[in-house]
Amino acid sequence: MRTPGAGRRWISFSLPAPRWFEEDGGRYLGTADTVVTRDPDSPWVNVATYRVMIHDRNTLGIFMEASRHGRLQMQKYFERGQPCPVAISFGHHPSLFLLAGTEVPQGLSEYHVAGAMLGEPYAAVKGPVTGLPLPADSEIAIEGHIVDEPRDEGPFGEFMGYYAGGRSPAPTIKVEALYHRNRPVLLGTCAGRPPYDYSYFRCPMRAALIWDILERAGIANVAGVWCHEQGYSRAFTVVALKQAFAGHARQAGYVACQCRPGAVSGRYVVVVDEDIDPTNLDEVVWAMCSRSDPATGLEIVRETLGTPIDPIAERRDDKSILEYTSSRAIVLACKPFGMLVRNEFPKVVEAGADLRARVRKEFLDLFK
Numbered sequence: 520m521r522t523p524g525a526g527r528r529w530i531s532f533s534l535p536a537p538r539w540f541e542e543d544g545g546r547y548l549g550t551a552d553t554v555v556t557r558d559p560d561s562p563w564v565n566v567a568t569y570r571v572m573i574h575d576r577n578t579l580g581i582f583m584e585a586s587r588h589g590r591l592q593m594q595k596y597f598e599r600g601q602p603c604p605v606a607i608s609f610g611h612h613p614s615l616f617l618l619a620g621t622e623v624p625q626g627l628s629e630y631h632v633a634g635a636m637l638g639e640p641y642a643a644v645k646g647p648v649t650g651l652p653l654p655a656d657s658e659i660a661i662e663g664h665i666v667d668e669p670r671d672e673g674p675f676g677e678f679m680g681y682y683a684g685g686r687s688p689a690p691t692i693k694v695e696a697l698y699h700r701n702r703p704v705l706l707g708t709c710a711g712r713p714p715y716d717y718s719y720f721r722c723p724m725r726a727a728l729i730w731d732i733l734e735r736a737g738i739a740n741v742a743g744v745w746c747h748e749q750g751y752s753r754a755f756t757v758v759a760l761k762q763a764f765a766g767h768a769r770q771a772g773y774v775a776c777q778c779r780p781g782a783v784s785g786r787y788v789v790v791v792d793e794d795i796d797p798t799n800l801d802e803v804v805w806a807m808c809s810r811s812d813p814a815t816g817l818e819i820v821r822e823t824l825g826t827p828i829d830p831i832a833e834r835r836d837d838k839s840i841l842e843y844t845s846s847r848a849i850v851l852a853c854k855p856f857g858m859l860v861r862n863e864f865p866k867v868v869e870a871g872a873d874l875r876a877r878v879r880k881e882f883l884d885l886f887k
């Protein structure tokens with residue numbers, strides 16, 4: 520780890536900090552940033568993407584939802600009456616952004632996962648103000664402390680596609696050093712109505728994390744998981760499995776909708792049989808329409824983790840960000856297990872493999 524020279528001490532408005540959407544409440548330097556914090560009780564260094572707005576030349580606003588690791592770490596400092604040391608990079612290798620915006624498990628640093636992905640340790644430099652590791656390839660970075668002095672932040676055009684959440688008090692960062700390259704390039708992203716650029720890494724990453732957790736939780740026969748772009752990777756998850764016993768699909772649905780990568784801003788988890796491709800909405804909706812009985816195939820899980828940026832959340836000025844809840848629906852779009860086990864579920868109408876092969880051979884020209 521190298522130590523950079525002394526930094527400047529103010530946020531220059533000549534930095535490339537756009538107002539991304541017309542109705543945004545300020546200029547957002549941080550949209551694809553990496554916010555580095557350390558757990559005060561262990562060596563765990565967390566790296567996460569949280570939006571960062573400029574208040575003034577040495578004050579930033581940071582929006583961290585209730586379940587975020589950075590918030591949990593910050594809270595520990597605040598409970599001890601201390602400010603939380605923070606270092607933020609606003610331009611770095613895309614692999615670090617990809618992991619900073621993904622629910623990497625607690626206690627594991629995104630730097631380590633990035634190193635595993637890249638095949639060599641992610642190069643970092645030790646920030647002279649906080650001692651926190653900043654990406655060595657950073658284009659723009661700051662160091663300072665998050666203080667328990669909330670200031671109004673937002674609104675911001677968010678990933679669900681709305682300006683929900685409005686303007687509300689959020690923690691502030693006192694900037695103590697600013698570093699940047701000459702003519703720095705800001706790494707940024709612009710969400711809004713899905714899909715958008717980062718849908719295309721979040722959907723596979725989230726699907727893989729949920730699949731991994733399902734297997735670790737002992738759910739057998741998982742054939743596939745997909746988080747759909749239309750549901751901004753969070754709100755429409757499909758799990759395909761080969762049912763082995765009654766209640767198997769329900770078990771998978773509950774785990775998928777409540778595990779950490781599946782819980783935040785979730786809405787619908789659809790469980791389908793293994794003959795349905797979970798990435799194919801035509802097949803998924805057909806399974807929902809033909810294999811699920813609304814009276815028995817819908818489970819509602821009430822008052823689970825919510826967020827104020829949900830457009831249907833009931834917002835109140837005196838409500839803390841930690842208080843928001845929302846419900847989840849598990850749609851059991853699988854063949855009823857009793858019919859399946861007795862071999863009574865009707866056959867799907869489709870040409871058999873032999874017939875398909877014969878037609879293909881005979882009319883090869885048509886399929887070229």
Ligand SMILES: Cc1cc2nc3c(=O)[nH]c(=O)nc-3n(C[C@H](O)[C@H](O)[C@H](O)COP(=O)(O)O)c2cc1C
Nearest residue numbers: 567568569570582583584587588589619620621622
């Ligand atoms: C482009 C992008 C912007 C994000 N902005 C925020 C944000 O402003 N606040 C927030 O709490 N989470 C935001 N997230 C989600 C978190 O980065 C994500 O949940 C991540 O897992 C949080 O890291 P943590 O698990 O270490 O807390 C964003 C994710 C992406 C990809």
